[in-house]
Amino acid sequence: MFVYDVFKTVTTVLGVAFLIRFFLIQPFYVSGQSMEPTFENNQYIIVDQVSYRLHAPHRGDVVVFKYPRNVAFSFIKRIVGLPGETVIVHDGEVTIINDQYPNGVSLEEDYLATRTSGEVRTKLGKNEYFVLGDNRPSSSDSRSWGVLPRHLIVGKVWVVLYPFDEFKTVHPPSYGKGL
Template sequence: MKSFLILVWEIFKILVVSLAIIIPIRYFLIQPFFVQGASMEPNYQDGEYLIIDEVSYRLGEPLRGEVVVFKYPQNPSEFFIKRIIGLPGETIKIDDIKIIIENKANPEGFVLDESSYLKNVPPMGQETTTLKENEFFVLGDNRAASFDSRRWGPLPRNNIVGRVWVKAWPISQAGIAHAPNY
C-alpha cells in the first residue's frame, strides 16, 4: 500500500511540474491553430496544424509577407489566417492582378512581387485603401476564395494573435514558416 501511495505522489508531482511548464508556454508564448478552409491555398491547406508565435509581436511589429492568425474584427470569437500585404500608413492599390504599395520610402509606389509564394493570381478588380496607424491590409493566398481586407477593411493591430511559426502537421510538410523577401 505504501509503494502505491509513493507512486501516486510521484505521478502527482510530475503532473504539477508539467502543468507549471505547459500552461505558461501555451497561454503566453505559442498557440496551436488548425487551418480551416481554402483561403490560404496553396501554401496552407485545410486541416493543417500550425504553431503560432505569440511573443514576436510583443517585441516588434508585423512585417509584410508574414502569415498571421488574428481575431476577425467583426466577430472576435472567430480566428482567421491571412498574409500581411499592407503596413500602417501605406496606401494599397489593387489593379486586377497587381498590388501597388505606396509609402514614405516609395511615394510613387512599387508593385509587390508575390511570385515566391503565388503562381496564379486571379483578377481582383480595382481597389484603393489607405491604412491608418495600427492598421494592416491582409489577403488570403487563394485570392479567389478568401474573405479578407478587400471585403471587411483594414485589420486592427490589436486583433493580431501572432505569426505562423511552424507547420507541424502533416509531418511530411512540417517545417519553419518563412516570410518572403520583397
C-alpha cells in the first residue's frame, strides 16, 4: 500500500509539473546583451504563456519569441509597435503613427541608455508587432529583420528568477501621452 501511495503522489506531482511547464509558464535563459540594462546576460527568466491567449500583447511588454528567420532560436525583445500602426525610427527616436496620433508621437523611452539608431519606416499589418532590444546598438530586432508575427510569440516575461539577488517582477514602462 505504501509503494502505491508513493507512486500515486509522484505521478500526480510530475503530471502537475508537466502541465505547468508546458501550458502555463516556461523558463528561459538570457543569452547576450540586447536587453541590457533591463535584463543581463546569464539571467534566468520565467515567461507567462497564458496571458496572450486571453488578450493581445501591449506596447512595452517584454516578450520571448521564435526568431522569424530561424524558429529554432528564441529571442527576447520589447514590443514598441502594435498591429495597424506605423513605426518610424529616425534621428534617434521612435515615432508611432496610429488612429489616436495620425501625425505621430515620439515614444518616451526613459529605460534606454542610448538613443535608437537606424532609419526605418514600417507599417504593421494585422497580428504584426515591431520589437526592439533595450540595448539598441547591440540588438538584432525589427529594424534589421522586420516585423514579428503574433504566432511566433511564446509569451510575456513575468519574472527574473536567477540570480536570486536580482529577483524581480517585470512591468511595462509608461510611454506618456496615453500610449
